[in-house]
Amino acid sequence: MAGRRARKNMSATWRIGILFSRSGITAVTESEHFFGTALAIEEINAGGGVLGRQIEPIAYDPAGDPEAYRSLARKLLTEDDVNVIFGCSMSGSRKAALPIVERHNGLLWYPSIYEGFEYSENVLYTGATLNQNTFALADFIMQRYGPRIFMAGSDYIYPHESNRVMRDLLECKGGEIVGEHYVPLDADERTMRRLMKEIEKAEADAVFSTVIGRSAQKLYGMYADAGIDREKRPIASLTLAESEIRVIGPERCTGHVLSAPYLATVENDENHRFIRALTARFDGNAMATMWSQTAYAQIHLFARALELGETLDTHRLGQAALAVDYMSPEGRLHLDPENRHVWSTPRIGVANAKGQFDIAWESQVQIRPDPYLASIRFEEPWLRSS
Incomplete structure (x- = not known):
């Protein structure tokens, strides 16, 4: 060696x-x-x-x-x-x-x-680790949209763990999980339509999605086709980026929310x-x-x-x-x-008609990574301003 x-x-x-x-x-x-x-x-x-x-x-x-x-x-x-x-x-x-x-x-x-x-x-x-994106997002969606959240994810470790943490955060702050549904990594049209029916039935204030890849692109397209008011009831995620919006269509993604340290509008x-x-x-x-x-x-x-x-x-x-x-x-x-x-510096963006994110909130300081969630109390407020 x-x-x-x-x-x-x-x-x-x-x-x-x-x-x-x-x-x-x-x-x-x-x-x-x-x-x-x-x-x-x-x-x-x-x-x-x-x-x-x-x-x-x-x-x-x-x-x-x-x-x-x-x-x-x-x-x-x-x-x-x-x-x-x-x-x-x-x-x-x-x-x-x-x-x-x-x-x-x-x-x-x-x-x-x-x-x-x-x-x-x-x-x-x-x-980013979960304390650098999920914590701020939990406060943001409850403050701006409401406490009733539907959780959707792809069926592998990251969505299950992210949703587990998000559930704990929301419930500590008085939120309610009104549904939780997982799909295969490369889910077909029929499977995604079943998920979409569950989302429509729940009538949640927002959807927290950890669905990824081609399945996520199908989900966002179906959400637009369902005619749900995205300004009032968006999909909030940690993964929807500008490149996927371009594939889906900017006009079909306005109002959706992304929590990430980097947005192209920084x-x-x-x-x-x-x-x-x-x-x-x-x-x-x-x-x-x-x-x-x-x-x-x-x-x-x-x-x-x-x-x-x-x-x-x-x-x-x-x-x-x-x-x-x-x-x-x-x-x-x-x-x-x-x-x-x-x-890193947590930020939250709301998708606009140009396929970019308007920055709705950003931390004024860098946040130390806490991959074990060992030093943060879930019930404390994370968003200081919006």
Whole structure:
């Protein structure tokens, strides 16, 4: 192992692995991960690379198959002379790849929101944890729309855990769950229509949805067809981003709510530059979203850590990453040294007719990641203003 590390550090490039699905049920969101990653690598290489060496990506498309994530992670670590991987989006893909990454002492940079309750010395988590998106959303939907909430989700770990936390939050604040329904990851039309009938029957004040991928696109389309007043009874989620709105149709998504640290309408110079660069590089085919921005930001975090640590060695690079402070398009980012998750700024947006989000609320301070929900009382108010 030590010999392999030494040979790697003597090579002419910094070789890294990329594992995002550009096909399959999450093709829209994971393609955004890929575009953000590619843009950041190109920017860094155009600026001379890191310590005079270019970043060399080796990319594979697992097509949304957890077993493919597992086998391709193994291939990167054992055949492609890679030690650092950027990838995975769904929790199922992360959990499939993680034992391989740990067994071969690699380092996974994971850019997606997730359910928390995980720690690994072989992972850096750069997406939001539940206390950085769900807590504010619970207060927002109750204050603005009402206490009766229907919960819909795809049938895997992230929706079940997110809905469990959301249920606890709402019930602690006097809310009522009027229905809870799960569908397969790639649900067919008939299954989604059954879910839609349950939603209509419940007549909830809002729907909290953790349905993802193609199934989510069907759900939003059916919600529009049902004629429900989205200004008064929206779908609120942690995942609906600008790229999926473009697929569904902006006019069919107005009024829906997203809670995320990044929205393309964030006002700062770095975000304006990021949007211009992404649009120019991919000729409008890529969009600035929570998916592309987080993947973009973690490559820049990595480059700064690599400059500090001067090595791809898992431990030394990971320690260097904990010392990095980076001004990203979403705002200042840095990793928490105790849990290896990123500090971030929660925001809530309401979809408009242009396919973007009007920012309805944002935190005035960065929020420390609490992946175990160990230091927060559920009944405390989270939204200070709206």
